[in-house]
Amino acid sequence: MTNTQHTPRVVLITGGSRGIGLACARHFAQLGDHVAVTYNSSPPPSEFFGVKCDVTDSAQVDAAFSAVEAHFGPVQVLVSNAGITRDTLLLRMSEADFADVVNANLTAAYRVCKRATQGMLRAKSGRIILMSSVVAMLGSPGQANYAASKSGLIGLARSLARELGSRNITVNVVAPGPVDTDMTAALSEERLAALTAAVPLGRTASVDEIAGVVTFLASPTAAYITGAVIPVDGGLGMGH
Numbered sequence: 001m002t003n004t005q006h007t008p009r010v011v012l013i014t015g016g017s018r019g020i021g022l023a024c025a026r027h028f029a030q031l032g033d034h035v036a037v038t039y040n041s042s043p044p045p046s047e048f049f050g051v052k053c054d055v056t057d058s059a060q061v062d063a064a065f066s067a068v069e070a071h072f073g074p075v076q077v078l079v080s081n082a083g084i085t086r087d088t089l090l091l092r093m094s095e096a097d098f099a100d101v102v103n104a105n106l107t108a109a110y111r112v113c114k115r116a117t118q119g120m121l122r123a124k125s126g127r128i129i130l131m132s133s134v135v136a137m138l139g140s141p142g143q144a145n146y147a148a149s150k151s152g153l154i155g156l157a158r159s160l161a162r163e164l165g166s167r168n169i170t171v172n173v174v175a176p177g178p179v180d181t182d183m184t185a186a187l188s189e190e191r192l193a194a195l196t197a198a199v200p201l202g203r204t205a206s207v208d209e210i211a212g213v214v215t216f217l218a219s220p221t222a223a224y225i226t227g228a229v230i231p232v233d234g235g236l237g238m239g240h
Contacts, residue, residue, distance in 0.1 A: 065112075079131070157172060
């Protein structure tokens with residue numbers, strides 16, 4: 001589909017100032033869409049409409065949507081991408097380590113989905129994409145909190161897909177494997193080598209490879225896909 005055929009949509013990406021979120025923002029912008037991103041600490045590049053928003057705060061989520069609606073109109077495509085990690089083994093994991101990750105990764109997705117569907121239900125149209133992880137299916141030592149939050153997104157998405165399908169709103173999940181971001185750059189060479197050795201394709205993904213799947217799920221071509229979990233993991237999660 002070329003830009004001349006594309007009707008611009010209002011796209012909101014949470015956690016869109018870097019990494020996968022920023023790559024998604026750039027891909028949607030290249031299609032000609034009106035792109036807004038939320039950020040917590042570092043603002044996005046100036047070409048995007050940035051809204052400071054802590055997704056663990058319902059009032060800030062509501063205010064962020066109101067700002068986007070005032071600037072562009074109702075959100076038509078939501079990419080729930082914001083998330084955190086607090087990796088540590090179970091016996092060392094505090095209640096706060098667990099609760100904070102679930103709040104930022106899973107409960108926040110509930111918040112933004114709930115707010116986005118207000119406009120989508122009125123329009124009888126919408127696309128929601130939730131960013132999960134291969135860890136949701138595989139599990140990972142030291143990531144019980146992260147894995148629980150990311151697998152919870154699958155149940156959330158599939159329930160919403162059944163609830164919202166009659167209104168032409170699709171809800172899907174993207175589950176990346178290891179991706180070339182700041183998070184993997186912080187790993188030791190040994191840890192990164194062990195991680196990529198487990199991937200059949202033998203490498204990490206680029207952020208653009210994840211963003212391409214996200215924009216596909218928001219495209220007219222994907223209109224009959226809902227409740228799906230799309231792995232973009234180089235084969236790491238096969239069979240799970």
